Amino acid sequence: MESASAPADILGRYVSSYADVRFHMQANYGFLWALILCCGGVFATMVFLFLLWKHHPSYGANPNGPSFPLIGILPFVLLNKHQLYEWCCFLFDRSPSLTLRLNTGRSSISVATVDxxxxxxxxxxxxxxxxxGPSFYPFFAELLGNGIFNCDGALWRFQRKVASHVFTSNSLKNFVMAVADAEIVSCLLPTLANNLDADAHIDLQALLMLYTFDTICQLTFGSDPACLDGSKFKKTYGNCNISASTHVTSVDDRNASLHISYARVPDQLIQGFVQGFQVALQITAxxxxxxxxxxxxxxxxxxGSEKKLIDAMEQVDKFASFVIELxxxxxxxxxxRKDLLARFIRLAKEQTESLDHDNNSDKQEGMVISDSLLKDILLSFILAGRESIASGVTFSMWLICVHPIVEREVLKEIAKILEGRKSNDAGKTARFTYEEVRKMNYLHGVLSESMRLYPPVPSNCKFAAQDDVFPDGTPVLKGSQVSYNVFAMGRAARVWGEDCREFRPERWLDENGVFVPASPFKYPIFQAGPRICLGKDFAFIQMKLLVASLIQEFEFAVQPGFKPKLSYGVNMMMTNGLPVTLKRRSTLPC
Incomplete structure (x- = not known):
């Protein structure tokens, strides 16, 4: 009986095992099909949501720029971070309007324009x-305080009136020329002459940043930080004579001959200010x-960085307090003394309220130029003067180097000006006079064209204080961020024509070769309207004098294959610097 039942038991166990396997297989098949159906459902949902997003007029099909709910356009900004300026140009080019309403993920829509x-x-x-606007002030609160670039209303109008009084002084023009020329002749050109090496590249942008910082500090505070003189570019070997007409024996002799008086500031305060200002500016940006x-x-x-900002501003404040008291x-x-600090101090002693002759304007009684406000105003001028001039000259020198025809035209203009000098001016020490700089129409066009393509301040933001409607019909809600994109405006075909991407200085000249400025609302490099930059003319004077002096004395060659990488922040610079080699120029073209 036991032997007869064994096959039956085995068969039974086999059948039972087969049933279990089949059951588990059916269960697995069921799970697999459920998983497939689930994945298919998720995929179909994603496709549906993608198509819905793609064709939704407020998101993927938005002619102003694609965005997502809640997070807005942020993913596309991050995706195009490496080419943010070019991507903005693309958005404006594809848009039927020159004004974009962008969803930034905030409670209100941001509005940007190039119109x-x-x-x-x-x-x-x-x-x-x-x-x-109140959303802007905190960014520069530590660095600029209540300075003219970081305030509105009655406080801004008061500072604007005072600053206008200072900047319209006839003597300021001569002082700017004297300081810029002295720094070029005594420091910049000798430094370049000591770096004549056909194989070694120097960073021209870094050199220009040192030059502009030295110059703007002299103009503003009446103190020379001598950043250029103590830089890695300054060597102690070699023959650094420039041309005979511009050779000077020492900085002190040069300053004495031009009646430039600088404040005697302890070295540790100057070094603290130089380092502190750089750190504060970087953290603020x-x-x-x-x-x-x-x-x-x-x-x-x-x-973190905010603690570093506090420490940096302590050094800046120590320097500012010292030079103001001095x-x-x-x-x-x-x-x-002829620097801006001295001019503001003199003006502060006067009845500054008398500058306000409009009885209908906000009352400004009680407003005085305190030491704190004076510091904020002067730091604002240092920030603006240093960055705009260094950026403008850096990009101009690069474009001149890669456009030999333009370089030749600039040199021909310089040669013509030099030929027109009177015989009794042959022994002068200044590179160029103010009147000679004014005659540089083609160079003015070169600088203007360079800043059209590479503006020192690529974008400017405002705050909508009330509901409004733009002239093109774009609605603006109170509290919105409103900006005009200077970079994209300079490259918009509907603004500058089909050749807007070309570097053509001739577009700024009339048939007689005389420079013709564009409307500041079409070319808001220095802003426009009531806030137009007070130092615009002085900036062009310095840039023309600087570029003319550089290319008259040296031939610059950019590193082969070089392409600038643009910085993102308050000011546009080259993050990879401007590597050049140079050699002394023998003659000017006829």
Missing amino acids: PQVVHHILKTHFPSYPK DRFLIPDFVWKTKRFFKI GKQELASGKD
């Missing part, structure tokens, strides 16, 4: 409706590249 008539609306006809809550949290707890003492003793 000259809209820029005119923002900067002039509806100027009071578009201030800097970085704030624009990160979410607000990140840097505001760090500032609240005084940690300036007051020297002026009280009768010392003749």
Whole structure:
């Protein structure tokens, strides 16, 4: 019986095992089909959502720029971070309008434009409706405080009137020329002459940044930080004579001959200011590249970069307090000083309220130029003067180097000016006079064309103080961020024509070769309307003098294959510098 039942037991176990296997297989098949159906459903849903997003007029099909709910256009900004300026140009080019309404993921829509008539609306006809705004002030609060570039309303109008009084002084023009020329002749050209090496590249942008910082500090505070003189570019070997007409024996002799008086400031204060200002500027610029809550949290707890900013500003404030007090003492003793600090101190002693002759304007009684406000104003001028001139000259020199025809035309203009000098001017020490610089029409066109393509300040933001409608019909809600994109405007075919991407200095000259400026609302490099830059003319004087002096003395060659990488922040610079080699120029073209 036991032997007979064994096969049956085996068969039974086999059948039972087969049933279990089949059951598990059916269960697995069921799970697999469920998984397939689930994945298919998810895929179909994603396809549906993608198609819905792609064709939705407020998101993927938005002619102003694609965006997502909640996070807005941020993913596309991050995706195009390496070419952000070019991507902005692409958005404007593909848009039926020159004004974009962008969803930035915030509660209100941001509005950006490259339309000259809209820029005119923002900067002039509806100027009071578009201030800097409360969302802008905190970014520069530590560095610029309540300075003219970081305030609105009555405080801004007061500073503007005072600054206008200073900048319209006839003597300031001669002082600017004297300081710029002295720095070029005594420091910049000898430094370049000591770096004549056919194989070694130097960073011309870094050199120009040192030059402009030295110059703007002399113009503003009456103190020379001598960054260029103590830089890695300054060598102690070699024959650094420039041309006979510009050779000077020493900086002090040169300054004495031009009646330039600089404040005697301890070296440690100067070094602290130089280093502190650089650190403060970098940290302030970085704030624009990160979410607000990140840097505001760090500032609240005084940690990380915000702690470094506090320490840096302590050094800046020590220097500013010292030179302001020293300036007051020297002026009280009768010392003749022509820098902006001295001019503002003199003006502060007068009845500054008398500058306001409009009885209908906001009352400004009680407003005085305190030491704190004076520091904020002067630091604002240092920031603006240093960055705009260094950027403008750097990109201009690069474009001149890669366009030999343009370089030749600039040299021919310089040669013509030199030929026109009177015989009794042959022994002069200055590179060029103010009148000679004014005659450089073609060079003025070169600089203007360079800044059209590579503006020192690529974008400018405002705040909508009330609901409004732009001239092109774009609605603007109160509280919106409003900006005009200077970089994209200079490359917009509907603004500058089909050749807008070409470097053509001739577009700025009339049939007689005389420079003809464009409308500041079409070319808002120095802003426009009531906030137009007071130092615009002085900036062009310095840039023309600097470029003319450089290419008259040296031949520059850019490193083969070089292409500038543009920085993102308050000012546009080359993140990879401008590597050049140079050799002395033998003759000027006829």
